[in-house]
Amino acid sequence: MRRRERREAQRELEKLKKRLEKETPKVPAPLRLLKNVWAMVGIVALLVGLVSSLVVFRPHVSIEPQISLNPVNPYTTQFNIKNESSVFDVHDIDAVCWPRNMESANGFSVVSLGPLANVHHKIRVLGAGLSSTVDCPPVIGGIGSYSGAVTEAELEILVSYRAAWWWPFLREERYPFAARRDVQGAVHWVHITPSDENTFNEIFGKHN
DSSP states (O other): OHHHHHHHHHHHHHHHHHHHHHHSOOOOHHHHHHHHHHHHHHHHHHHHHHHHHHHHHSOOEEEEEEEESSTTOGGGEEEEEEEOOSSOOEEEEEEEEEEEEEEETTSOEEEOSSOOTTOEEEEEEEOTTOEEEEEOOSOSOOTTTTSOOEEEEEEEEEEEEESSTTOOOOEEEEEEEEEEEOTTSOEEEEEOOGGGSOOHHHHHHHHO
8 A cells, every 4th residue: 555655656746847847948048058158257257356456456566766865976865665555564675776887977987796785675564555765875985076977877676575474485576777867967866677777798898
C-alpha cells in the first residue's frame, strides 16, 4: 500500500514539474546574451572604478623650487615637497640633491657622476596633502664670489618613500632641473625631463 502511494505521489510530482516547465516562459537567446553582456559591462566598470581610485588616491609626491637664499647661488634654493594624496600619508622620505653639473662665467665647472652621500634630506612622515621643505646642503661653495655667475647647471632631486609604514617596497621618483638666469642675474631652477639632460659625454666634451 505504501509503495503504491509513493508511486502515485511520484507521478503527481512529475506532472507538476512538467506543468511548471510549460508555464514558465523561456528567455529568448538574444535576451540571455544581452544579460550576459550587461554583466560583463558591470564587471569591467567595477574594475575601471577600482583602478581609477588607485590612480587618484595613490601616494605621490611633487617637488617644486621655491625661494633662493642667495640669488646668484642656485644651490641655496629651497624646494617644496608635497604629498599629493588626499587620503594616504607617505613615510620614510629620503630626498637626495644631485648636482649633476655646473659651469660659471669664470670657467669654474663641477661635474658629479652620481648622488653624494652627504646631501640627503630625510622626513619621517608627510601627512596627506601636506608640504615640507627640502634643500641642497652646501655642495658647491663660493659661487658668485670667486667662481663668477652661474651660466649653466643641472641637478636632480631623487626622492624615495613608502606608501605606508608597514609597506616593504620603496617608490622612487626623479625630478630633473636646469638653471635659468633672469634679467637681474638671479638663477632659478626650472623643470626639465630626463631626456633633456645633457649626457656626461656631452658635458665632458665641452671641457675638451
